[in-house]
Amino acid sequence: xxxxxxxxxxxxxxxxxxxxxxxxxxxxxxxxxxxxxxxxxxxxxxxxxxxxxxxxxxxxxxxxxxxxxxxxxxxxxxxxxxxxxxxxxxxxxxxxxxxxxxxxxxxxxxxxxxxxxxxxxxxxxxxxxxxxxxxxxxxxxxxxxxxxxxxxxxxxxxxxxxxxxxxxxxxxxxxxxxxxxxxxxxxxxxxxxxxxxxxxxxxxxxxxxxxxxxxxxxxxxxxxxxxxxxxxxxxxxxxxxxxxxxxxxxxxxxxxxxxxxxxxxxxxxxxxxxxxxxxxxxxxxxxxxxxxxxx
Numbered sequence: 001x002x003x004x005x006x007x008x009x010x011x012x013x014x015x016x017x018x019x020x021x022x023x024x025x026x027x028x029x030x031x032x033x034x035x036x037x038x039x040x041x042x043x044x045x046x047x048x049x050x051x052x053x054x055x056x057x058x059x060x061x062x063x064x065x066x067x068x069x070x071x072x073x074x075x076x077x078x079x080x081x082x083x084x085x086x087x088x089x090x091x092x093x094x095x096x097x098x099x100x101x102x103x104x105x106x107x108x109x110x111x112x113x114x115x116x117x118x119x120x121x122x123x124x125x126x127x128x129x130x131x132x133x134x135x136x137x138x139x140x141x142x143x144x145x146x147x148x149x150x151x152x153x154x155x156x157x158x159x160x161x162x163x164x165x166x167x168x169x170x171x172x173x174x175x176x177x178x179x180x181x182x183x184x185x186x187x188x189x190x191x192x193x194x195x196x197x198x199x200x201x202x203x204x205x206x207x208x209x210x211x212x213x214x215x216x217x218x219x220x221x222x223x224x225x226x227x228x229x230x231x232x233x234x235x236x237x238x239x240x241x242x243x244x245x246x247x248x249x250x251x252x253x254x255x256x257x258x259x260x261x262x263x264x265x266x267x268x269x270x271x272x273x274x275x276x277x278x279x280x281x282x283x284x285x286x287x288x289x290x291x292x293x294x295x
Contacts, residue, residue, distance in 0.1 A: 041274070042281035043291045044071040044154055046264050047088060051285035054127035055095065056086045057134045058145050065149040069287040072146060073154040076139055076170060078163040083115035084139035084173050087123070090159050096121040096136065111162060139170070143177040152188040153179070154261070154283070156214065160198035167201040171209075185209055192233055196225070203228040203253060210254070212261065219246045226250045226258055233261040233283070236270060241277045248278065268293035 048060020049067055056074055064072050075088045092098035092108045098121055105112065115138065124134025137145070146153055160166055170191070174180050179189060191202050192212030199211050212231035216238040225232065230252040234243070239262060250258045261281035265271050271290040274282050284290040 040294050041279050042071060042261070043069055043287045043294075044073050044261060044281055044283040045069045045287045046073050046283045046285050047075065048072055049285070049287055051266070054124045054131050054134055056088055056137070057123055057131070058137055058141065059124065059131055059134050061142065061145045061149065061151070064287060065151060067288045067291075069151075069291070071152045071154060071281070073156065073283055074142060075156045075158045076166070077110045077158050078166055078169060079110065079115045079118055080112055081114045082169070084166075084169055085110065085115065085118055086137045086139055086142045088158065090162065092118075092121065095126055096123045097125065139173050140177055143174070143179055147178070154190045154192060154212070157191065157193040157195065157198050157202075160193055160195040167198055167205060171202070171205055180206070180209075190231065192231065196228075200228045207253065212259075216243070219243065222247060222250055222258075226252050228253060229258075230254060230256065231259045231261055231280075233263065236262045236265050236274055239274075239277060239279075244278045248280075265290060 045060070045064035047055035048057065049063035049069065050060050053059040053063040061072055074086050076084055076086055077090070078084055087095060087110065089095065090110060092110060092113070098105070098108045101120055102108070102117070110118070118136050121136060122133060123136045124131030143153070155170070157166060157170065171180070174189070178184070185208050190210045190212050192214050193199050194214040196213060199213050202209060203211050210231070211229045212233045213225055213229045214233050216234035217225055217232065222232070232247045239260075244260050247258045247260050252258050259280040261283055262274050262279045263283035265274050265282045265284050266286050266289065268289055271282055271284070271293040275294045282290050282294070
């Protein structure tokens with residue numbers, strides 16, 4: 001999500017504090033009437049409420065909280081010295097000032113920087129001047145903020161082949177932060193990845209954790225995924241009602257029907273379509289828009 005010209009939203013700014021939350025001028029409009037053909041899907045704030053604050057920062061977590069959104073999605077990488085950090089891209093160029101701070105370190109891959117070096121980077125000013133100084137959070141910092149807000153986490157393991165053993169590292173960090181308690185595992189945590197082997201590894205290490213596979217497997221292949229994942233989480237552009245129903249006919253490793261969380265849906269009309277397809281959740285940069293459209 002790239003920053004665009006922004007205008008202040010009085011309601012949202014009041015939630016986060018005056019001047020703290022800017023709404024893009026092209027914020028999607030919510031239809032006046034919404035059909036009630038389907039149950040309301042769970043709304044997940046993509047990289048936090050990333051339409052309103054710099055993605056994967058604590059500000060984006062708080063923006064989602066201010067909007068009343070419980071579920072937050074994030075992306076996890078590992079630093080050169082083994083610290084888990086939260087950001088989306090495998091390199092630092094798009095969402096930080098790394099080219100200014102470390103001009104001789106191209107191609108600026110996350111894995112090539114220590115946690116202390118990453119902590120020096122500005123991860124907010126690219127989105128808006130009021131976010132200047134926002135930092136790349138460690139996973140521990142991110143978990144602590146979610147815990148403070150009583151929010152829930154859809155955690156994506158990014159580029160797992162780049163970080164051998166990251167699944168164990170994530171589980172260890174979750175445990176140290178109290179996120180492997182029975183209540184967290186039951187109600188507040190899902191781990192997903194585009195890497196099927198990574199999802200399988202999480203399931204092997206902690207069979208009690210709810211897992212999700214990111215992608216749209218062929219219908220014929222879905223039973224093999226149901227052996228190790230509880231969710232199939234596809235791109236909105238790749239699905240329809242028939243596909244959602246095919247996924248939901250299957251039961252996952254915990255004996256419950258597979259769930260479908262689709263991404264990234266930012267327009268109200270698309271949210272209504274996704275809801276009417278029967279999806280269980282919608283991942284979005286504009287969680288208030290999706291919530292209002294599908295309520």
